[in-house]
Amino acid sequence: RHKFWETQPVGQFRDAADHSLADGAIEPPTPLSEVRADPYPLPAAFEWYTCDLDDDALLTDLYALLAHNYVEDDENMFRFNYSPAFLRWALRPPSFFRAWHIGVRAKESKKLVAFISGVPARIRARDDVVRMAEINFLCVHKKLRSKRLAPVLIREVTRRVHQENIWQAAYTAGVVLPTPITTCRYWHRSLNPKKLIDVGFSRLGPRMTMSRTVRLYKLPDAPLTPGFRQMELRDVAAVTRLLRAYLAKFVVAPDFDEMDVEHWLLPREDVVDSYLVESPETHEVTDFCSFYTLPSSVLNNANYATLKAAYSYYNVATKTPLQQLMNDALIVAKQKNYDVFNALDVMENESFLKELKFGPGDGQLHYYLYNYRIRNGIKPSELGLVLL
Ligand code: NHW
Ligand code: EN5
Structure with missing residues (x-):
């Protein structure tokens, strides 16, 4: 059912009845030396592109990617239109990591065709304050949908978060995935x-x-x-x-x-x-x-x-x-x-x-x-x- 999500350390729907599973990390951190050193491979026509939000030209490209390809309501009547100033604010909180602003460009045209981002946050779950990444603005251009690019973006942001010795993340979505906390x-x-x-x-x-x-x-x-x-x-x-x-x-x-x-x-x-x-x-x-x-x-x-x-x-x-x-x-x-x-x-x-x-x-x-x-x-x- 979920070829990608089944492989990830997230609550699996089938675990719901297992009372032996305790609250907290699902898998322990690995030594930083064991975190994969190079980016995941992309299809040959594309390349990774770490985004510089100080760069007005990049910001304009990111704004346009999202304005044309980001989230719509279920009847496709409205699409979120985050402003450039909003994106700068959302992506550059205290101690942000530039490496977590991840674009994918077409090698030939240099056009920005996909994006995913993380920002660092401390999030408390019950009495446990955990360093996490907040993942947002996952977007694949409409013409490149259903080609399994999203799992590559998610694996790559995960790798870059792990490189900062951070092992948890928080995110929201309008779609059901394994498994919502609420x-x-x-x-x-x-x-x-x-x-x-x-x-x-x-x-x-x-x-x-x-x-x-x-x-x-x-x-x-x-x-x-x-x-x-x-x-x-x-x-x-x-x-x-x-x-x-x-x-x-x-x-x-x-x-x-x-x-x-x-x-x-x-x-x-x-x-x-x-x-x-x-x-x-x-x-x-x-x-x-x-x-x-x-x-x-x-x-x-x-x-x-x-x-x-x-x-x-x-x-x-x-x-x-x-x-x-x-x-x-x-x-x-x-x-x-x-x-x-x-x-x-x-x-x-x-x-x-x-x-x-x-x-x-x-x-x-x-x-x-x-x-x-x-x-x-x-x-x-x-x-x-x-x-x-
Ligand atoms: S939610 C908004 C997400 N963006 C949009 O909805 C924009 C419009 N849609 C698109 O751009 C806020 C595409 O449809 C996207 C999927 C890119 C959504 N989250 O490439 P394929 C966020 O940004 C799974 C997670 O063929 P696609 C939060 C799907 O279940 N997974 O699909 C982001 C399937 O896997 P499965 C999602 O339509 C959180 C696989 O992707 C998803 O061309 C990210 C299909 O991939 C979603 N919203 O592209 C996770 N939508 O296993 C962060 C679909 O079911 C996790 N999928 O086969 C944490 C990482 C950091 C960890 C650090 C320790
Ligand atoms: C990650 N940060 O569906 C975000 N919006 O209700 C990603 N509906 O605006 C996930 N369909 O109900 C985002 N009007 C998931 C949300 C995606 C966007 C979305 C919904 C939320 C929305 C509107 C318009 C519906 C148009 C047709 C809606 C009714 C309003 C009415 C006002 C008067 C009192 C009764 C309700």
Whole structure:
């Protein structure tokens, strides 16, 4: 059934009933001297190409590969359109490895035809903090599909991760592979219902008119919580404290330090937005919310080329009710002209989705760990990890 995945140290569907298998690494590390020294072979017309994200020309090529060939919804109406600035941010966190930005080019034309990436992260599973690679942006050009190139890309990124003495990885996918640690649902909150309906992202509900729908999703013009403001550099220590205390509640979550928070959560225009509540009395930072910007191309629509989507990222509420905090996030996203606000049912998100008029989407997101077993998996609400 899974000719490639059957050979990999991942939970196999057949292991599900075996109670002798403990949580933790599936196979032990091998000595670095035993890690294969040379790249895996590619079909003769192609060559490996380590990408330099500082290089604007490379970044443009990578952007174009993904904009034309990356993930689509099940009806091929929308395709993720990660911006060049987003890709630079996503691929260059603290201590990133350039060797983990792996392209494949056609030897003759030098055209970029495939890509896979990893970035380093510390991820905690129960009480075990593990150095991992977060694998993302696996993409093979549409004309080269179903030729078993993906397993070669995955083996090659694995080899380069092993060379850094890292033996585990985390990744997400819309497809089912052996074996998810949990399966999450996407939820969507309309901000610009008329456009969403025009492009086929959502439908007019039964017995609903356009004007009733627009009224249903109306939001105030400005955030309601006193002390709600953008996060700044001076807030990094306070936000790190809040976030670390919060993420400790989940079974699987990143182990963020101040450098990670500065990189992943300090606002960057059209990439990541972060807000916090600073108590007007004590000036203490009590609550935090964030979202990242990932537009989708609208395929085959005469009126619109892109959908501007915000994706809920990390949120922590200690004083303000989480629902009120997220309502303010919706308000600022609407002010900034996003068409839709998306969220997964991870962490405590279930507590506000229905109340804030999110509806369930038709997409799922499966979370995976490589070479790390978590018996019986976890619930989405036990997951404190959001990948881009
Ligand atoms: S998920 C998004 C993945 N990208 C897309 O969906 C873009 C559009 N699709 C494509 O570009 C986020 C192609 O369809 C791809 C497959 C390239 C997906 N993950 O080459 P073949 C990520 O980036 C398996 C893993 O013929 P193709 C996460 C499939 O099950 N495996 O197919 C990435 C089959 O194996 P099997 C996937 O359609 C995580 C084999 O690939 C997969 O031309 C990567 C077929 O290959 C997916 N999304 O290309 C794993 N989709 O055993 C990281 C298909 O079933 C693991 N397959 O026969 C950790 C590594 C690091 C470890 C460090 C210690
Ligand atoms: C790795 N980082 O399917 C990511 N999106 O629901 C890779 N559906 O947008 C894995 N089909 O439900 C990504 N509208 C896996 C996701 C791939 C993309 C995907 C889904 C998520 C999505 C939309 C559009 C569907 C178009 C037809 C959807 C309904 C919204 C409606 C709004 C009003 C209230 C009810 C729901």
